Amino acid sequence: MERQACMKLKYAVIPAWVVVALSLSGRVTTGWASPADASTSLKGTAKFEGTAPKPSPIDMSADPLCAKARSTPAATEDIVVGADGGLANVVVYVSDGLSSHSFPPPEQPATLEQKGCQYRPHVLALQANQKLEVVNSDETTHNIHPTPNNNREWNMSQPHGVPLEQSFAREEIAIPVKCNVHPWMRGYIAVFKHPYFAVTDKNGGFELKNLPPGTYTITAWQEKLGTQIQKVTVAAGESKPLDFAFKQ
Amino acid sequence: MRMKITLASSALVVTLLWRVAGLAQESHIGKLVGHANRGKALYRRYCVFCHGEYGDGTGESAPYLDPKPRDFTKAVFKCRSTPSGSLPLDSDLYDTISRGVHASGMPSWKPLLRQERADLVAYIKTFSSAFQEEKPAAPVPIPPEPPSSQESIKRGGELFQSLNCWSCHGKDGRGHGPSAASLTDSKGYPITPFDFTSGTRFKCGDSDPEMFRDLVTGLDGTPMPSFANAMTPDQRWDVVHYIRSLHVSRKHSEVKIQSAGQ
Numbered sequence: 001m002e003r004q005a006c007m008k009l010k011y012a013v014i015p016a017w018v019v020v021a022l023s024l025s026g027r028v029t030t031g032w033a034s035p036a037d038a039s040t041s042l043k044g045t046a047k048f049e050g051t052a053p054k055p056s057p058i059d060m061s062a063d064p065l066c067a068k069a070r071s072t073p074a075a076t077e078d079i080v081v082g083a084d085g086g087l088a089n090v091v092v093y094v095s096d097g098l099s100s101h102s103f104p105p106p107e108q109p110a111t112l113e114q115k116g117c118q119y120r121p122h123v124l125a126l127q128a129n130q131k132l133e134v135v136n137s138d139e140t141t142h143n144i145h146p147t148p149n150n151n152r153e154w155n156m157s158q159p160h161g162v163p164l165e166q167s168f169a170r171e172e173i174a175i176p177v178k179c180n181v182h183p184w185m186r187g188y189i190a191v192f193k194h195p196y197f198a199v200t201d202k203n204g205g206f207e208l209k210n211l212p213p214g215t216y217t218i219t220a221w222q223e224k225l226g227t228q229i230q231k232v233t234v235a236a237g238e239s240k241p242l243d244f245a246f247k248q
Numbered sequence: 249m250r251m252k253i254t255l256a257s258s259a260l261v262v263t264l265l266w267r268v269a270g271l272a273q274e275s276h277i278g279k280l281v282g283h284a285n286r287g288k289a290l291y292r293r294y295c296v297f298c299h300g301e302y303g304d305g306t307g308e309s310a311p312y313l314d315p316k317p318r319d320f321t322k323a324v325f326k327c328r329s330t331p332s333g334s335l336p337l338d339s340d341l342y343d344t345i346s347r348g349v350h351a352s353g354m355p356s357w358k359p360l361l362r363q364e365r366a367d368l369v370a371y372i373k374t375f376s377s378a379f380q381e382e383k384p385a386a387p388v389p390i391p392p393e394p395p396s397s398q399e400s401i402k403r404g405g406e407l408f409q410s411l412n413c414w415s416c417h418g419k420d421g422r423g424h425g426p427s428a429a430s431l432t433d434s435k436g437y438p439i440t441p442f443d444f445t446s447g448t449r450f451k452c453g454d455s456d457p458e459m460f461r462d463l464v465t466g467l468d469g470t471p472m473p474s475f476a477n478a479m480t481p482d483q484r485w486d487v488v489h490y491i492r493s494l495h496v497s498r499k500h501s502e503v504k505i506q507s508a509g510q
Contacts, residue, residue: 062426063415075299141412143473147434152332152382153324157473159411164477166333181415183430243495 014080040211040234044242045204046090046220053248058184065140066117066182074184077122078224079248086204087246089123090222091174091190093197094208095229097216103194105130109165112177112189114142119187123223126189128171132221134164142182146189148175152243155180173221184207185242213238220244275338275370282338289373290364291433296336298353303375305435313353316437323376326467327389327452332474337384341369343453350449390457391419391481394491396502404490407483416441416471421494434469441471444494459488 017155029175055075060066109131113120134144136158144164145155150172158164162242168175168191179185190197198206208218215233225246234240275282291299298317300307305319318325327344328336345365348356357365373379380415394400408414408421418425423443433439448454452462466474475484492502 063412121423141410141411141478143471145471145473152333152378153322153434155468155471155473156332157411157466157475157478159478162477180431180473181412181427183427 016028021144026139027242039237040209040213041216041239042211042232042234043239044206046087046092046200046206046222046244046246047085047204048081049077049085049086049223049245049247052085053079055080056098060182060184061180062117063117063140065138065155069138069140070116074116074118076184077118079222080122080202082201082203084203086200087222088200088202088204088224089121089188089210090199090200090204090206090220090246091123091125091188091197092206092208092218092220092242092244093173093190093192094194094211095119097214098194098196103127103196104193109133111135112144112187114138114144114179114185117142117179117182117185121199121200122214123174123177123188123190124189125199126168127172127195128169128191128193129167132166132168132189134158134166136160136162136164140181142179142185144177145180146175146177148172151175151191190221207239208242218242220246222246223231224248256371273370273374275342275366277339277342277366277369280366280475282363282366282368282370283372284367284370286364287367287369290360290368291371294357294360295368296358303372307461309353314437315352315433315439316354316435319435320372320375322411323378324432324469326469328384328465328468329461330385330465331476332466332468334385335378335382337387338366338373341372342366345369347453349451350454351451388461388463388476390460393456393460393488394482394485396492397503398491398505398508400486400494401502401506403483404488404493407479407487408490411475411478413487417444421445421491431471433471439470444491445496448492448495456485456492459491460484463487464488 058074058076060074063095082088105127110124110126111133112124114139136142139160141157141158141159143155147153150170151168154166156164171193172191174188174190177187177189196211198208198209200206211234213234213236215231218230218232222230226247228244228246230242232240232242293339296307297309298307298313299305299320299444303320305317307317310317316365322334325336328340330336332375342365345368348354373503414425416425416431417423421443430443431439442450452458465476466472489502492508493506494501
């Protein structure tokens, strides 16, 4: 009797695994328009309302190699306002509406450069598990030290020209990055589990391309000014304007 | 039949979960196997006052301590044999418990039995899901140490300058470089760089191979970075020799070598 029960169990287990495997593979493909066919676009700007705060100058005299590397005086980058009040370094991304589809990371690595003892770009966005190339174009030695909440914390010394490759496994918006050698250095890395994100350019412009038709929650994040949220519905082939306004 | 499949598969899932959870609640240090359920009682007796009931470093004594007790829920540890960003090995946690952490409130727990320390490691690992989700990377290799020499100390001194060690540790190694005042740990508390003239009782051990290892792994959760990409193994030994030569009050062979050349 016991042996019979054992046999039954043995046969029951296999279909259970098949069901699990099938349901997992189905998650990726079913009901999902190919991003290439969608050709939708959400295009707009992030603006700063009111008088833009003046950036504070940064004193780099503690490291002569930093001071020497700069042709223009360094200034803080926590709020960078460009032409017509356009707000730079805002991360605009889909925060809801993509359900649980999974997106493989792109082959192309994202690059974070240390130049003139500041981070270029100041705010970087990439996908989880996408390669992150860290470049030190300065003569001095930096240590690049992200301080995440939801990812592993690492801290690597990087002399000039030495290659460094890392990645982040989980979504996190956004990870502060610092250099302990040069305490004025500060940047952010936003990590996404999908490819629908953008960082505004120096005039506040951004574009989210090729979203599959649907209704989405779009979030705009700024390191000092917080987040703004909008709901938007896009149909196939549709281009929609989308603007965000930040206040201090 | 369908009912049976559901039953069977859920039984299987339960068994698997139980198995995974069971493994995560063990620690393996050499042949020693620690068990979290036994570690819990020990933790509540010896560790809870500082590290807190939930392992988040907010025990009753925590406000009076500097540096603060480790927050185990973050699974970030200073003293590891694994690369920066990796979880520690069980043996790393065991070594820290045994050694204690110099210049902190953490004493050496050698008075506890080896088995008890292993049990504590197993329990500490239950405070973070990271130990179930990830595996620690392979420990960093430590090649044999070349003999110290005046040239090696000199090269180490040059690296100490060119790699900006001095930004925090100071040009003379006294721990008061230009960035020293700005340093914080991962919780935002101020942290002071090591004064190499004061001694060599480093947080993660004071032998030459341990210093070499610290240069490769960095001390995660602190401003001390990993120099894994920044130096060759020979260069790391040079820096170890140089740091030894800074400890003027105790006669390390490096101090003698240095003064003989002057």
